[in-house]
Amino acid sequence: MAKTPRTPPEPLPAAKAPRKSGRPTSAKPRGARPKPAPVEPVAAEAAPAPEPKAAAPSPDPTPPPADHPFAFAGAEQQREMLETLSLNLAKAAMTAQSAIAEAALSQADRPAALSPDPFNVGPAMNSVMTSLASRPDKLFAAQADLFNRYMDLWATSTRRMSGEEAAQPSKDKRFKDPAWSENPMFDIMRQSYLVTSDWMNGLVSSVEDVDPRTKRRAEFFTKLLTDAFSPSNFLASNPAALKAMAETNGESLVKGMQNFAADLERGMGKLKISQADYGKFVVGENVATAPGQVVWRDELFELIQFDAATDTQRAVPLLIFPPWINKFYIMDLQPENSLIRWLSAQGFTVFVCSWVNPDTDKAGFGFDDYLEQGIYRAVEKTLEQTGSKTVNTVGYCIGGTLMGAALAHMAEKKDGRVAATTFFAAQHDFAEAGDLLLFTDEHWLNEIEQQMDAAGGVLPGAAMAETFNALRANDLIWSFFVSNYLMGKSPAAFDLLFWNADQTRMPKKLHMDYLRSMYGQNQLARGQFTIGGVKVDLSKVTIPLYFQASREDHIAPMNSVYRSAKAFRNAAVTLTLAGSGHIAGVINPPSANKYQHWTNDDLPDTLAEWQAGAAEHPGSWWNHWAAWLHDKSGDWVPARDPNTGPLKPIEPAPGSYVKVKS
Numbered sequence: 051m052a053k054t055p056r057t058p059p060e061p062l063p064a065a066k067a068p069r070k071s072g073r074p075t076s077a078k079p080r081g082a083r084p085k086p087a088p089v090e091p092v093a094a095e096a097a098p099a100p101e102p103k104a105a106a107p108s109p110d111p112t113p114p115p116a117d118h119p120f121a122f123a124g125a126e127q128q129r130e131m132l133e134t135l136s137l138n139l140a141k142a143a144m145t146a147q148s149a150i151a152e153a154a155l156s157q158a159d160r161p162a163a164l165s166p167d168p169f170n171v172g173p174a175m176n177s178v179m180t181s182l183a184s185r186p187d188k189l190f191a192a193q194a195d196l197f198n199r200y201m202d203l204w205a206t207s208t209r210r211m212s213g214e215e216a217a218q219p220s221k222d223k224r225f226k227d228p229a230w231s232e233n234p235m236f237d238i239m240r241q242s243y244l245v246t247s248d249w250m251n252g253l254v255s256s257v258e259d260v261d262p263r264t265k266r267r268a269e270f271f272t273k274l275l276t277d278a279f280s281p282s283n284f285l286a287s288n289p290a291a292l293k294a295m296a297e298t299n300g301e302s303l304v305k306g307m308q309n310f311a312a313d314l315e316r317g318m319g320k321l322k323i324s325q326a327d328y329g330k331f332v333v334g335e336n337v338a339t340a341p342g343q344v345v346w347r348d349e350l351f352e353l354i355q356f357d358a359a360t361d362t363q364r365a366v367p368l369l370i371f372p373p374w375i376n377k378f379y380i381m382d383l384q385p386e387n388s389l390i391r392w393l394s395a396q397g398f399t400v401f402v403c404s405w406v407n408p409d410t411d412k413a414g415f416g417f418d419d420y421l422e423q424g425i426y427r428a429v430e431k432t433l434e435q436t437g438s439k440t441v442n443t444v445g446y447c448i449g450g451t452l453m454g455a456a457l458a459h460m461a462e463k464k465d466g467r468v469a470a471t472t473f474f475a476a477q478h479d480f481a482e483a484g485d486l487l488l489f490t491d492e493h494w495l496n497e498i499e500q501q502m503d504a505a506g507g508v509l510p511g512a513a514m515a516e517t518f519n520a521l522r523a524n525d526l527i528w529s530f531f532v533s534n535y536l537m538g539k540s541p542a543a544f545d546l547l548f549w550n551a552d553q554t555r556m557p558k559k560l561h562m563d564y565l566r567s568m569y570g571q572n573q574l575a576r577g578q579f580t581i582g583g584v585k586v587d588l589s590k591v592t593i594p595l596y597f598q599a600s601r602e603d604h605i606a607p608m609n610s611v612y613r614s615a616k617a618f619r620n621a622a623v624t625l626t627l628a629g630s631g632h633i634a635g636v637i638n639p640p641s642a643n644k645y646q647h648w649t650n651d652d653l654p655d656t657l658a659e660w661q662a663g664a665a666e667h668p669g670s671w672w673n674h675w676a677a678w679l680h681d682k683s684g685d686w687v688p689a690r691d692p693n694t695g696p697l698k699p700i701e702p703a704p705g706s707y708v709k710v711k712s
Contacts, residue, residue, distance in 0.1 A: 131299055138300025142307040149311035156319035170493040174267040181257045192253050199245045207238050224282040224524065224532075229289035236289050239281050247276035267488050277523050282532060291536040298538075305538030313534070322512065323530045326547035327540060333552075333709050337545050338379035340390045342703035343692040344404075346431045350415070350423045352404040352705040353431050353697075358689035359394040365684030366469055367399040367436045369428060371449040374405040374420075374560075375514055377552055377708050380637060381446075383545045387639050389672075396676050398683065399436060399690050403428045403449075407554045407710040413507025416559040417452070417581050425456040429467055435695040440469040442682055446636070447606060448564070450476020454614070455574060457593070458586035470682040472596040472675065474636045475606040478588060478614040479575035480568050484607040485521050490569035495562070502558040509561050511553025511712030521604050546633065553712050575617050588617045596678050597625040598671065600635025612657040623653055624678055626671045627664065640670040647671035 182189050209215040211234050219231045220240065230240045254272045257265055281287035285295075285303070294302040309324070316322050331337050342356035370390075372378040381389040381402070393400050403424065408415065432441050445453030450473040457471060477483055502509050519526040533539045541547075573579035577587045595618055599611035608627060615623050628635040629645030638644055648664035649671075667674070693699055 134299040135295075136300075138298075138304050142300065142303040145304065145307040145311055149307070149314045153314045153319040153321075170491060171267060171271045174264045174271070177260050177264050178254055178257050178268045181260050182253070188256070192249070192256070196245075196249045199249065200242075203238070203241050203245055207234065207241070210234065210237070223529070224280055227290040227293075229293070233289060236281075236287075239287055243279075243281050247279075250276055263487065263491070266485075267491075270485055270488050274520065274523055277528060280528065283528055283536075285536050288532065288536055291532065294537050302538035303536075305540075306535040309534045309538070309540070317512075323527065324534060324541045325526065325530055325544075325551055327543040328548055328551065330543035331545060331548045333379065334704050337384065337548065338382050338704040338708060339385065340382045340388055340394070340703060342400075343699035344701050344703065344705040345435055345692055345695065345697035345699060346428075347700055347705075347707075348423065348427070349412075350406055350419065351428060352406075352700075352707045353428055353435075354402045354404055354703045354705055355435060355690075355692035355695070355697075356390055356394055356400045356402070356703060357692065358399070359391070360397045361689055362686040363397050363399045363689050364680065365438060365687045366440055366442050366682070367401060367432055367438055367690075368393065368442050368444065368679070368683070369401045369403065369432045370444040371403050371425065371428070371446065371453050372405070373447040373449045374554065374556065375448055377407075377549065377554060378402050378404050379704060379708060380546075380549050380633065382704070383549060383637070386641065387637055389637060389639075392639060392672065393676075396680075397686070398679070401428070401432050401435075404705050404707050405554070406707045407712060408508055408557050409555065410506035410508055412557045413502075414559050415557040416563055417455070418583075420452055420560060421456055421459065421582050425452065431697060433467065435692075435697045436690060438684075440467055442470045442472070442679065443468050444472045444474065445476050446474040447476055447632075450474060451478060451564075451568060451574070454478045454588065454591075454618075455579060455581050455586055457591045458588050459582050459584055461590040461592070462584050462586060468593065470594040470596070470679075472598070472679070473611075473614070474598050475600060475603055475611065475632050476597075476614065477568075477606050477610050479610065479617045480572045481575065482607065482610045482613060483569060484604060484610060486517075486605065487569055489517055490565050492570075495565055495570070498565075499558070499562060502561070507558045508555040509558070511555055514556070515551065515553045518605070546637075550633075555712050575613070589619050591618050591621050594622045594678075594682055595624070596675060597623060598628060598636065598675070599625065600628045600631050602629070602631040603635060605632045609657050612660065615653065616655075625650070625653060625660070626674055627661070628671045638670045638672070640672055643669050645669070647674065649674060 206215065219228065220226065222244070225231075225240050230236050251269065251272055254265075254269050257268075260268075285291050291302075310321075313322050313324055314320070316324070340356050342354050344352045345355050346353035370378070370381070372381065382391065385391055390400055390402065405424075406412070429441055429443070433439070443453055445451070453471060454473070454476065455478075457468065460466070460468060480487070498509070498513070501513065530541070534541060567573045567579055571578070574586070574588065577585070577589075579586055595615070597611060597615040599606070599608040601608055603611075612625065615625050627648040628638065629647065630638065635645070646666055646668050647670070648661065648666050650660050650664040652660070652663060654660055654663070
């Protein structure tokens with residue numbers, strides 16, 4: 051049921067003397083008291099006054115320093131500021147209560163959750179606890195270890211409070227505010243939390259006689275739990291949030307609760323935390339602006355040919371298949387970090403397959419459809435548009451998984467239209483696919499299948515976003531929870547996070563087959579995956595391949611990508627390891643001078659061996675790849691104009707499919 055937009059409450063009048071910034075938890079020392087005026091001597095004949103009774107010490111009349119956060123010009127202003135703070139706290143509480151009540155009402159007519167434990171954490175934790183209970187010696191040693199850690203903490207804290215030892219600022223981003231280390235109370239709170247959470251996570255990790263995947267599930271959700279209980283996530287124990295509340299007389303909390311209410315409304319009763327100022331970006335206006343034309347459109351994709359940026363181009367065109375989980379414009383956010391613009395400037399004819407954002411009419415689409423109507427048709431239309439006999443392709447993430455299966459299918463069919471392929475953060479061997487494996491046991495697959503049935507045969511875009519956010523909860527959930535709600539800040543205008551929230555739906559057949567066949571059974575690497583009526587074998591692929599992995603990738607871990615590269619054992623494989631993660635490791639233009647990359651001409655048995663022999667280079671890996679790609683792209687030919695090819699332009703880039711919201 052649609053909600054009327056919430057009107058923000060009128061801002062309260064500012065106090066007459068605004069509070070100056072400061073840290074309420076680490077006040078500065080008072081100034082020296084003024085000396086009392088000398089007393090006139092009493093006349094000798096005056097009778098001595100009776101000895102006064104002891105009185106309670108009177109309050110110190112000396113005002114606090116001017117820059118103290120609780121410094122007021124007078125009692126009247128102090129009263130006004132306290133009234134303002136009280137009113138704002140009441141307003142914040144009422145805003146939160148109203149939002150929660152409306153969310154509960156909006157959810158009242160919806161079916162209950164499919165399962166109270168959709169990720170099957172209960173059995174995993176039961177296995178871990180049973181194992182620990184069977185080893186009382188290990189449990190006793192762990193308790194003794196925790197006691198010793200706290201003894202060390204108390205001893206260190208005592209020395210710090212006596213001035214013998216300075217507190218060290220925390221390297222943990224959650225505790226970067228100086229008050230976490232400068233104020234003894236918050237310092238002890240922070241360190242006590244870190245000791246306990248580290249001990250708890252270590253205890254679960256120490257279990258040995260439990261199935262590895264069961265143990266990993268218990269580890270993952272123990273960390274989620276300990277991350278959630280960080281003192282930084284609560285107003286009363288976050289000094290930065292308390293400081294903001296004091297300095298604004300509670301207005302930061304009012305704004306935070308307004309943000310909270312808006313996110314509940316945006317999620318239609320479910321909390322959908324804003325990660326960026328989504329109103330600052332419009333696809334085709336200030337993101338996804340590389341010039342070009344849609345030269346083909348059918349029910350599954352739009353084929354976009356981008357304008358030439360040079361007078362001549364390489365003869366062999368480049369066709370990019372992005373993941374259908376996200377939209378292609380991660381490669382074209384801004385002109386300065388646009389991979390598409392950069393490739394055009396290097397002299398490549400760039401095409402991109404912009405996948406449709408599927409609705410319920412595509413529920414039955416599977417790998418066969420995405421192969422025949424996606425990969426093969428896009429290749430066919432690219433060759434028709436350019437007159438080339440071959441094409442080079444790129445597969446990014448899950449688009450690379452499909453592209454790898456397509457290459458094996460082409461090898462079986464003796465189809466030589468693809469001359470060389472590049473894989474960005476793509477997996478084909480899923481034996482070590484990281485934490486996403488935790489979401490692919492049969493219990494969870496049944497849950498997600500029911501969820502898609504309830505949505506008409508597609509996976510809602512928000513569902514996949516929630517999964518990815520959980521993989522990096524501190525960065526993608528709790529940091530925004532603190533900033534948006536406790537601090538009352540507005541999300542930044544960040545193009546990458548705007549793109550990250552612009553999710554797509556996925557057809558049930560395709561997604562379930564992907565989860566079961568790839569993550570669940572690793573069929574592609576084992577030569578057991580059937581696509582297009584053929585059981586495909588990656589070892590039959592013999593064309594040149596370029597693999598890019600990222601050192602801190604949590605979605606396609608570098609070891610998983612390395613295993614995937616090794617699976618194409620009869621191909622000429624070049625592998626590059628980039629710094630950073632799944633997105634920043636890929637989208638890293640040379641002009642940024644960020645991170646580093648490693649190269650090694652050999653491909654030994656293990657990633658550790660490869661790394662031992664690799665050479666490190668500063669900055670982006672794009673130039674290394676471009677040199678490889680130029681060598682595989684033929685001679686120079688006159689630049690191609692998308693407006694004059696055999697396929698007539700339909701509409702300017704970025705097309706229509708990319709603008710469809712989930």
